[in-house]
Amino acid sequence: MTRFLKSRMRGAIVVSLFAAAFTLTTAFSPVAQAKDTIKIGFSMALTGALAGGGKQALEGMKIWRDDINAKGGMLGRQVEFKYYDDQTNPKNVPGIYAKLLDIDKVDFIVSGYGTNLIAPAMPVAIDRDVVFMGLFGMNNNKKWKYEKYFQILPAGPEPAVGFSSNWFKAIETFKPKTIALLAADAEFARNLKEGAIINAKRAGLEIVYNQNYPPKTADFTPIVRAVNSKKPDIFYIASYPNGSAGLVRAIAEVGTDAMAVGGGMVGLQFSGLMAGLGPNLNGILNYDFYVPEPTMALYPGAADLIKRYQNKVKTEGLKTDALGYYLVPWAYAYLDILGQAVNAVGKIDHDAIAKYIHKTEFTSVVGKVAFGDNGEWTTSRTIVVQYQNIKNNDLNQFAQPGVRKIMYPEDIKTGTTKLFNSLR
């Protein structure tokens, strides 16, 4: 045999040995062993405008994962996460979920944080016909009517309307006649404003200003002046963190005669902005879901969970929201509900799991949760808080009762809604 042929044969043998070794090792590799785990895939805003919420949500989810794994996992298998940063950019979301389902082969998907990041994932979930748990999405299922979608947002069966209806009830005693509405030009905020318009019309209010603003707006003083020129009795705002902070500052600088200001201002629940804005927040009447008021004991387990989260942030030096009130209980709950449903059904059958979730009232850290046909909660539990008695920029005051007093619902209220300027 020639030297050339011998070297070719040697090469072929070596390649064959490598192929065999590769096949054998992958048969026992961690990827193969991962079939023993249940993989839950999701995108999450770990950078970008909503990262303040996304990161705390992720930590809440990790606490759930550790808890359920300590109890034996789902279907007797340990739970592992597969997640990617969507950068608060909706354009990144479809590709992420396609990858999770088609390449990473996750067993379940749940959503990232917020309406804008859930909406682009819906077509992927529907196409793959899988259960899809949503975290704080506004009306994402209105168009699709997807029977396997379930939402953790206590806004009730008509979320766009239910989200703001309690706000309007909280200011009934002011007997307003006119309203100004302003929303960020983004899906959540626009949906919220549409719901507020319905509530405003039901309350017989005349709309004197109704505009959207680009999310990149740097200065809000011209907008606030334009609103003031219409002399509204109340000023409803649906905004994202940058806009929420900008508007709070602009209102502090320019002033307003409105009796009530606030509504759907996302970001004022984040520690960084609460501490940064400090006394400028006094008088703002805004939505929230969980605050450290004594009447929030109606959510068993939430206070304890938040303490665990706050300790985790301190001991691990996590660069995330220091308090965690806004998202941690809800991020824990939406996975907890999925886990309860999967364990109850006893197998990975998305049709059966969806049917089970539809017919069950769950007990979770955020109380009793039941879902309607559209996947939204059957009852609204959005609370309305008014910022009062904020003295300075110290974050610790926001961890105490008395600063975010609950104005509505009546059965858990801890304060009375006061005129905006009376608290400035």
Added chain:
Amino acid sequence: MEFTELLLNALLAGIMLGGFFAALAIGLSICFGLLDTVNIAHPTIIVGAAFCTFLLNDVFGIDPIIAGILITPLFFILGLGIYSLYYQFFEKQSAEALRGLAFFFGLLFIAEVVMIMTFGVDHRLVSAPYIGNSYTAVLAGMEFAIPYRLLAAFVVASAMAIGLQLYLNKSFFGRATSAVHQDMMALSLMGVDPVMVKRVAFALGLSTCGLAGALMIIVIPIEPAVGRFFIGNVFAIVVLGGLGSISGTLIAAFILGIAESVVSTFFGPSWAPAVSFAILLGVLAFKPTGLFGSGDTR
């Protein structure tokens, strides 16, 4: 009267906002306008300066504007380093400016990740007695209110523009910087090292990020990715003002600030970006070099 009061307040707010935009764009006017380096990472470096300002304000209680002045030399040194790298890997190889864009894109992402890992992703604000308050005056029965934080941006940006313009006109290095923009070969034939001039000029452009960052965190809350919001704005201002013209950058910033403010007040905020970029396109259609450009139609 109400209309007049609203209009005058909108104009004032627009000028103040223009000052803020000018502070963000002025360094880029040197880097991109004069030196042809497409430093797309400029707004992100400003965010880095904003975080440094936040640290000094939060830990030591230093006023944000003072903090901005204190960190300016650091960004000058950073500019020297960045330009040295850029020159070594791109300009020395005679690469076109657009190829250098990849370098600055990489710098943008690295800077963002470093900020995320160092400071986290939460929004940050600074506190100072003038933040959240306004200067108010009543004239001819009309009330005017200028937020101090925007007034600070206007004053500082104007001072930076005047200072830089004087430097470019009166100092040796300033004239050399203008010369390197016009004819690098002629400059080197006169015995001046154009690479050294460009390095110092780039560093000067980047040093403006110190104060610009301080103004940014005074005006808006910051998080690591917020610089991306301003990339389009700052390049539009530099191009509208005319490449290489500091005074042009200032005027262009005022024009766009006033346009945004007036449109937001009277026609709705949604229209503001469209009107701003329509102004840019309109000016370029009639004067491709920008308002005060020198004839280079890059």
